[in-house]
Structures are given as structure tokens and as C-alpha cells.
Amino acid sequence: MIEASLYLLAFAAAAAGCLSIERRHIEVFGNPPSPMRRLLLKIAAWILLAAALCEAVFEQGPGIGAVEWTIAAGLGAILLIVVASFRPRWVPRLGVMAACWGMALTVIG
Amino acid sequence: MRSEAIGPGTRAARRGRRRGVEGPRPSLVRRRADVAARAAAAIVGGYAVAAVATAALARLLPLPRSDATAAATLFSFVVYTVIAIGSFTAPSSLAAWLRISFATAALATALLVFGK
Amino acid sequence: MSTSIRKSLAWLHAWAGLVAGWALFMMFLAGTASVFKEEITAWMSPELGPGIDAMDALEAAEARLNAVAPDAERWSIRLPSERSPATRITWRARDASVTESEMLDAGSGRVVAARETRGGDLFYRLHYRFEISNPVRRGWWISGAATMFMLVAIMTGVLTHKRIFRDFFTFRPRAATQRTWLDAHLLLAVPLLPFHLMIAYTGLVPIMTTVMPWGMIANYGDERPLLEQLADLDAARRAYSSDRRADPAAQRPPAHVPSPTVALRSIAEQAAQQLGGPVGSISVRNPNDANAVVEVVRRPGGALSNRPARLLFDGSTGDPLPVTTSPSPVAKIQAALYGMHMARFADPMLRWAYFAAGLASSAMIATGLTLWIIKRRRRFTDQTRIPFGHWLVERLNIAAIVGLPIAMAAYFWANRLLPLDVAARAQLEVRTFFLVWLSTLVVAMLRPADRAWAEVLGSAAFAFGAIPLLNALTTDRHLVASVVQGDWLMAGFDSTMAAIGLLFAWCAVKVAGRTRASAAEGTAVPSALDSSTWRSHE
Numbered sequence: 001m002i003e004a005s006l007y008l009l010a011f012a013a014a015a016a017g018c019l020s021i022e023r024r025h026i027e028v029f030g031n032p033p034s035p036m037r038r039l040l041l042k043i044a045a046w047i048l049l050a051a052a053l054c055e056a057v058f059e060q061g062p063g064i065g066a067v068e069w070t071i072a073a074g075l076g077a078i079l080l081i082v083v084a085s086f087r088p089r090w091v092p093r094l095g096v097m098a099a100c101w102g103m104a105l106t107v108i109g
Numbered sequence: 110m111r112s113e114a115i116g117p118g119t120r121a122a123r124r125g126r127r128r129g130v131e132g133p134r135p136s137l138v139r140r141r142a143d144v145a146a147r148a149a150a151a152i153v154g155g156y157a158v159a160a161v162a163t164a165a166l167a168r169l170l171p172l173p174r175s176d177a178t179a180a181a182t183l184f185s186f187v188v189y190t191v192i193a194i195g196s197f198t199a200p201s202s203l204a205a206w207l208r209i210s211f212a213t214a215a216l217a218t219a220l221l222v223f224g225k
Numbered sequence: 226m227s228t229s230i231r232k233s234l235a236w237l238h239a240w241a242g243l244v245a246g247w248a249l250f251m252m253f254l255a256g257t258a259s260v261f262k263e264e265i266t267a268w269m270s271p272e273l274g275p276g277i278d279a280m281d282a283l284e285a286a287e288a289r290l291n292a293v294a295p296d297a298e299r300w301s302i303r304l305p306s307e308r309s310p311a312t313r314i315t316w317r318a319r320d321a322s323v324t325e326s327e328m329l330d331a332g333s334g335r336v337v338a339a340r341e342t343r344g345g346d347l348f349y350r351l352h353y354r355f356e357i358s359n360p361v362r363r364g365w366w367i368s369g370a371a372t373m374f375m376l377v378a379i380m381t382g383v384l385t386h387k388r389i390f391r392d393f394f395t396f397r398p399r400a401a402t403q404r405t406w407l408d409a410h411l412l413l414a415v416p417l418l419p420f421h422l423m424i425a426y427t428g429l430v431p432i433m434t435t436v437m438p439w440g441m442i443a444n445y446g447d448e449r450p451l452l453e454q455l456a457d458l459d460a461a462r463r464a465y466s467s468d469r470r471a472d473p474a475a476q477r478p479p480a481h482v483p484s485p486t487v488a489l490r491s492i493a494e495q496a497a498q499q500l501g502g503p504v505g506s507i508s509v510r511n512p513n514d515a516n517a518v519v520e521v522v523r524r525p526g527g528a529l530s531n532r533p534a535r536l537l538f539d540g541s542t543g544d545p546l547p548v549t550t551s552p553s554p555v556a557k558i559q560a561a562l563y564g565m566h567m568a569r570f571a572d573p574m575l576r577w578a579y580f581a582a583g584l585a586s587s588a589m590i591a592t593g594l595t596l597w598i599i600k601r602r603r604r605f606t607d608q609t610r611i612p613f614g615h616w617l618v619e620r621l622n623i624a625a626i627v628g629l630p631i632a633m634a635a636y637f638w639a640n641r642l643l644p645l646d647v648a649a650r651a652q653l654e655v656r657t658f659f660l661v662w663l664s665t666l667v668v669a670m671l672r673p674a675d676r677a678w679a680e681v682l683g684s685a686a687f688a689f690g691a692i693p694l695l696n697a698l699t700t701d702r703h704l705v706a707s708v709v710q711g712d713w714l715m716a717g718f719d720s721t722m723a724a725i726g727l728l729f730a731w732c733a734v735k736v737a738g739r740t741r742a743s744a745a746e747g748t749a750v751p752s753a754l755d756s757s758t759w760r761s762h763e
Contacts, residue, residue: 167440
């Protein structure tokens, strides 16, 4: 489903943002993130979010696209936080998979 | 610590809290009356201000009649929400009612004087 | 912001939330169900086959209308779609004050012989007017008032939360503490904050001139004294309406010169190309008259506005009529706000997104109601003397949060179990809904709180989980058949019911487990939502 790309990108953005937080990073990797890594993760999160917005607007037009993007971002964040709270180790791999699949489906569709 | 203690409170209680001392606590009746007065201000007073604001804006906005009506009505709910919340953050229930009365009077005047 | 003001806002958030919480939960849950109200109605009318070609359905509908109301004042035909397999025709006779309608089977064009049911419309009407019918607008005042409470609750919630953005990812559901409920409430509230605010505010748009008519009165009222005008706003309303949507071509009065209306199919096919999407509905003003006007409306989609693109045609000649007015910016904004709430434009994926977000909003309210009780539990260490207010709030929580879903499931059960030819069948289904809902409140009042929660949750699990089985036993459109035929509407409904049943089962198990643990420890808990560890946390 090409339309899933928006939701995958939103989830990936949430994952990146979550990992940029010191406490969460420690939970997952065991050590705090370096300042460079924190910056990169934050940038990645914003880029993924912007890509999601572009995809939404491209597919559905500006009005509906903006609405769908807002909802997708919220749902993605909620889902990610639940995963991060119960299975923190899964966050990086799920995040990377979501980012890859999301980008792929965006480009294809 | 009962819920009324962290409520909006009467003016004496809030003054006391601001100064950092637990002053004399107003009686239960006094507190309940305060809450009731503020609630009335929020619900009734808020609607009054929103209503007059809607009428005034509908007349005064430099838009075609139907557009002005729609825009004013859409905006009225923002006004209502702000007044409702403000009724509980005002220093006292009296202050809340004074503000509401002033706003209503000002808007009604604008409506009568400038509305064609 | 001073501490004193922040405390006032927190207090207001808790109390505004409590006063309107049950009404709001119902509005949100019923509203979320209404996202799929067409599909629900379709599931509740299993005799209707899946829809066929819309143009054939149009011809059949036109034939039926010509037979039944050839010189009506106005015809309206809603074509079948994936969401709704039947054709719906409506007409108003010339001197009649009431509109008649029928559902036609799309394939045969015959009046449908499906069971009489209100379908998903029950949830829709509950949502916006609490199923109040006389007068209809009274219900709008109640939902409007509840929405104002919601706006206050949202804004105070945001203002109270000190570090709302910095804390974005640090919510963590811990194990069974009061903090968990707060975390859950925040988790559901904050990421979807734009959605909650949008839905609450845009919900006021459809009813805005009813609950806030003062602009309309100021601009379209007349010289009569104000009180007299308020008693009868129809004149002002009509003036305002025609000002907003004046398209003179569409308003032509009947010429009283008979002239057969051109075949609608040809007009619809011509229009479909220009509209940029499939035709959703067609209406004919003054059919079979010289001044007939045919309006072809696109199926919703492609734009936020609640008024999809439309084209006008002369009914006698089939020629297009020019549309002379286009909406102003304010009108476009209003239509977009209205559209955002109704989500008629939503494709399946977005529709499910609205559904999920709506469930999250409902859960946010539910966790809020639960938090209200839990926060106050700690003030009463003497477990046997619970104040009446708290006892009542807990019972209302149970009836609202779990009782309403159970009533919805009972509505579906009634649809499958009631005999097909019983009188006032639709009304009976609705009565079952309310009766079951009321009885969950009664049950909640008779049982100790901890058992009550586990029992109603378990009942909900059964009520929903058994629906696919019930469907299989009472019709031949059960889950396996639907999947085989690719009938995703039916299959989707059954699967969703099963999933909801599983969700309730999980909740029931969790709650029962916690009750057993506290009982084993010897602490007599009046509510299963307590935990013996909460006393040490904020």
C-alpha cells in the first residue's frame, strides 16, 4: 500500500526523535549519545517529518494532506512511545525499517 | 488536603498563597460561593460577551454581510473560551464579573454606535 | 505563570473535565463509530448485495421516481458506492411539508427488502444531538455546551502542563501506579493535540448559527422586538442561507409547463468528466417541468470542503447552466472547517486514521475520568466510608466507559436476533441499545467497584468477540464467505468486532489480576484501579 508511506515515515521520525533524548538513548544503547549523534538524530527526525508532509501533500493535496499528516504524526508518536516503553531495544531497528520502507514507497508511488 | 484548597480560591486565600503563608482559610460556604460565582461568570457571562461580540463583529467587519456573519460566529467560540478560563484565573470572582460587565458594555456600545 | 494561576487552571481542568466527561466520552465514541456509519448500516442490512454499476443504479432510480413522484417539487438520488451498497432516493411532493425516501437495491432498482434498521445513524444522532428528536435543535445545545467544556479542558490542560514539548518523549507507562494513569492520559492527549483541538472546534461549525445566532440576527433580523424574533428565527435563517449560496440558476421556480426531463444518465456521464471524480448524488429541481434544473454532485473527496464540486444542467435540454457565483474566502474556510470534522473526503486509509485518532480521544477522556477518582482515593484511607459523590462518579465511569460499548454491541446483537417482520423494528433495536446501557449502570451500582470493572470488561469482551460467530449463525455473509468473495466491508466489520473483543478481554484480565493481587495482600480495595503502591508516589 503506497499510502502507508506517510505513516511509516511518521513512525520513523518519532523513533529518531525519541532516541535523541538522553534517557531513552541510554535505555536502548546503554550509553548516552554524543552531542554529534544527538544533533544527527534530531536532524533525521525533522527531515523524516518533512518528507512525510511532502508525501501527504503530494498524494492528497494541501488541505487533506496537512490534516492527514497531523493525524499520522500523532498516531506514529503514540505507537512509538508505547514500543519504546515496553520494548526499547526494538526502537532502532523498527525505526530504520520504517524509514527505509517509507522512503522506498514514497519514491515508487 | 481537600480539592477546594487548590481551587481558584477567594481573594484573601490567593493573597495569602502569593505571600507564601497559609493565611486564614475562608469558610467552606465562602469557597463554594466563590466557585459558584466564577462558574456563573464563565458560563453565563462568557456567553453574554461572546454573543455581543458576535453581533458587533458581524456588523462592523468590512466584509459582505454573509461573510461577516460567518466570520464573527466562527470567532465567537474563541472569545467564549477565553472568558471562561479567565473567570477562574481572575484575582477574585468580583474581578471576573467586573471584567465581563465592562466588556459587554463596551461591545454593546460599539454595536449601537457604529453598527449601521 | 504564577503557581497560583497554574493551580487554578489545573483545578478547572479537573472539574470541567468531570462535569462534561461522560457526555464527551459518549460524543467521542459515538462520533468515532460514525466515521464508519455507512459501513455499519451496510453490515446491519445484510440482505443488500454489494453495489453494482452506479449508472445502472441511476437509471433504475430514475424509473422508480418517475413512477412514484413524476411531478414532485424535488428529487434527490444518492448513488451506491463501496461504503453504501444501496441507492437512496428522496423526494418531496409539491404541497407536502415532509420528504419521503426509499432505499433501492442497486441491482434491481426495486425497493429494498432488507430488515428495517437505523444502522449507523443511531451513533451519528447520539453524537451530535444525543438522540433527541423534538425539537431536534435542543440536542444541539447540549452537544454544543459539552464542546465548550471540552475546549476549556483542552486549553487548561495545555496551559497547566509546564514542559509539554520537552516532555514529549518521556512519558512512560510504569507498572500499576497512579502515575501510569496520568502518563496514559498525557500520552493520548499530547501527540494528537492538534487533532483534539481541531475536532472539538470544528464540531461547533455545523451548529454554530443555532447556538450563537447573534451575528445572524444582527445582520438578517428584522424590526420585530428581539424576544419575538428569537422565538422564530426561520426568516432570518432563510435570508442568511440564500445570501450564502445564491446561485440564481439553481433557484428557478417551476414554470408549470410539463416537459419531460432528459435522461439523467446522459447528464451524469457528461458531468463526471468535468467534475474530476465519480458522481456521488444527483438532484432534480422541478422534474418533468420546463424549468427543471439538474444538479450533479461529485462524490466527496479531493478537497476539505464539505460541499463537493457540483455542476448544473437545464433539465429539459440537457445543456449545462453557468455557475455564476464562486465561494468567498470566508465561505471556503467555513466549508473546509466543516469538512475537516465530517471527513467525507477520507479514503479508506485516512478514514481508519480518523477512527484510530477518535479512539485515542475517547481513551484520553476515559483515562481522565479514571484519574479523577484515583487522585481522590488517597484522601480516604478509611476504605469503608467512601463519600457518595465518589461512589457515584465511579459507577458512572463504569457505565459510560464500558457500558456504552456494551450497548453498541447489544445493538448489533439485536439487529441479528430480532425477527425480520416485527413492527417498528428499527425502534426496537434502538430501545435495546438504551436498555442495555441502563442495565450496565444498574449492575455497576449493585456490585463492589473492583468486581464491577472486571465483570463489565469481561462482558464487553464476550459481547464483541461473539459478533462474528453471531453473524455466521444468523446470516450467510459471515467472515469466511466475505473474505473469499473479497467483500471487505463485511469482513472488516467482523474482524474489527473480534479485535475489540480481544482488547476488552486483555483489559479484563489485567484488572482481574490486579484485584487478585491486592486482595491477596489483604488490603481491602474499594476499586480495582487502586494499587497498594500508589501512596508513595505523587
